[in-house]
Amino acid sequence: MRGAKPPVMWVDFRGGSLRVPGILHGMRWFIPWLLIGCTLPGDDLDGDGWTIQDGDCDDLDPRVNPGATEADDDGIDQDCDGMDPLLRVEGVEHSCILGTAGQIVCDGLESPDPERIWVQIASGYFHTCALDQAGLVDCWGDNAFGQSNAPSGVYATIDAFANHSVAITADGIGLCWGRCPGSPTPD
């Protein structure tokens, strides 16, 4: 019989079937995509066991959720902690991570100014220094030897050792502060 369409159709959606009324048959391929935009926080679209409510920061990618293993420097925040790590440094009882977006987060030591874009980081035993995109250095943590007293200036690169810090200025001059080699009681 001509023109006799079934009253409903079914399309696959999120592991099940979705009933499509006859009047919407022409749209049946678009309906699942339309519904993705209307999902609730309790939904788990990518089936990784984590919902947006649980902290899944990309519910269309099952490789991304708070339980995922982070892969460094790939432009993706796999574990949803707000950071894609570029460099990890470790001192005594503290560690810091420099993210690809220029943020620094430390554990066991305070983190530096979140408003600045950091490009380099180095840790000594109990202190850490970082260089920002303007070439300014900040050091924090233990300062018993002055290792956190970064001289003001514009720097090209920095490094940190047990109880001293070093840097090369934008003009190519090497500097050391703290318990430097050559001092009466060097590291």
Ligand SMILES: [Ca+2]
């Ligand atoms: Ca999910």
Ligand SMILES: [Ca+2]
């Ligand atoms: Ca990553």
